[in-house]
Amino acid sequence: xxxxxxxxxxxxxxxxxxxxxxxxxxxxxxxxxxxxxxxxxxxxxxxxxxxxxxxxxxxxxxxxxxxxxxxxxxxxxxxxxxxxxxxxxxxxxxxxxxxxxxxxxxxxxxxxxxxxxxxxxxxxxxxxxxxxxxxxxxxxxxxxxxxxxxxxxxxxxxxxxxxxxxxxxxxxxxxxxxxxxxxxxxxxxxxxxxxxxxxxxxxxxxxxxxxxxxxxxxxxxxxxxxxxxxxxxxxxxxxxxxxxxxx
Numbered sequence: 001x002x003x004x005x006x007x008x009x010x011x012x013x014x015x016x017x018x019x020x021x022x023x024x025x026x027x028x029x030x031x032x033x034x035x036x037x038x039x040x041x042x043x044x045x046x047x048x049x050x051x052x053x054x055x056x057x058x059x060x061x062x063x064x065x066x067x068x069x070x071x072x073x074x075x076x077x078x079x080x081x082x083x084x085x086x087x088x089x090x091x092x093x094x095x096x097x098x099x100x101x102x103x104x105x106x107x108x109x110x111x112x113x114x115x116x117x118x119x120x121x122x123x124x125x126x127x128x129x130x131x132x133x134x135x136x137x138x139x140x141x142x143x144x145x146x147x148x149x150x151x152x153x154x155x156x157x158x159x160x161x162x163x164x165x166x167x168x169x170x171x172x173x174x175x176x177x178x179x180x181x182x183x184x185x186x187x188x189x190x191x192x193x194x195x196x197x198x199x200x201x202x203x204x205x206x207x208x209x210x211x212x213x214x215x216x217x218x219x220x221x222x223x224x225x226x227x228x229x230x231x232x233x234x235x236x237x238x239x240x241x242x243x244x245x246x247x
Contacts (some may be wrong), residue, residue: 032059039065044074051077054084063088067096075106082109086116098176101128107137114140118147126151126158130165138175139210145169145181149188159189162197167205176215183209187225203229207237210247219247 010231030053035233038050039062051069054062066088069081082100085093094117114132117125129151145166152158163186170182186202193199201228214246226234241247 001050029057032057032062035059036065039069044077048074048077051080051084054095055080055087059087060088060090063090063093067093068102070096070100075109078104078106078109079112082116086112086119089116089120091122091144094120094124098125098128099180101132107139110136111139111143114143114147118143118150121150121154123151123155123230126155126162126179130162133165133169138173138178141169141173142175142176145178145185148184152189153192156192159192163198163202167202170205170209176213176218179209179213179215179218180221183222183225187228190225190229190231203231203234207234210234210237210241223247 032053033055035053036048036059038053040049041050047069051066054066063085066081066084069077070085072078072081078100081095085097097113097116097120101110101117104110104113112134114129117129126148129144129148132140133148136144147211148162148166152162166182166186166189170179170186173179173182183206186206190199190202193202205225206226210219210226213219213222225240226238238247
């Protein structure tokens with residue numbers, strides 16, 4: 001996908017990332033009736049206010065309008081709509097979100113879309129998320145890894161399909177934050193697995209990352225994943241590395 005223009009717009013998007021608004025708890029929520037009216041406003045600023053409001057509040061009446069906003073010519077509207085649909089998920093939102101993931105040129109929009117798909121609880125999101133993990137830009141790969149944890153665990157076949165790709169990304173991705181999220185996701189998915197060859201392969205990969213990855217953040221997230229799993233081999237390696245002062 002072509003993201004050559006992102007370098008020219010990163011500051012604008014970083015300052016307006018709706019994910020920040022989602023994580024910041026406001027004392028008073030916007031009035032849904034007022035915000036619904038703004039979604040249909042002719043004013044771009046008012047429409048933006050309305051879309052961003054539904055990143056914080058849920059109202060099924062907003063969903064058709066938010067889906068329409070996924071194809072808005074303003075990428076700031078589209079990225080906000082993606083996050084808002086992640087807060088207002090239902091069965092009608094998944095296919096439009098998948099279409100946006102596969103077709104929107106803007107990486108910030110696709111980042112919001114993979115976050116929303118991770119909230120969907122819909123298995124049809126799995127293959128698009130796995131494809132994004134393998135082929136998209138770093139910000140999208142990072143959130144795809146986390147979203148896969150939510151979707152793949154719904155089905156055993158998806159879990160065992162996801163693990164090899166997560167291991168490859170954990171070993172090879174140039175971005176430490178992406179590797180960290182893959183370690184976290186492997187830990188989550190291993191909680192759903194029986195003690196079989198797939199489980200053991202994932203544990204081997206986590207131990208490998210704990211020992212060999214040069215990034216301290218990746219090591220810490222890998223250590224946390226192994227501790228939560230309580231796997232004897234993982235715990236033994238953590239103990240040995242701590243004794244040697246290597247972690």
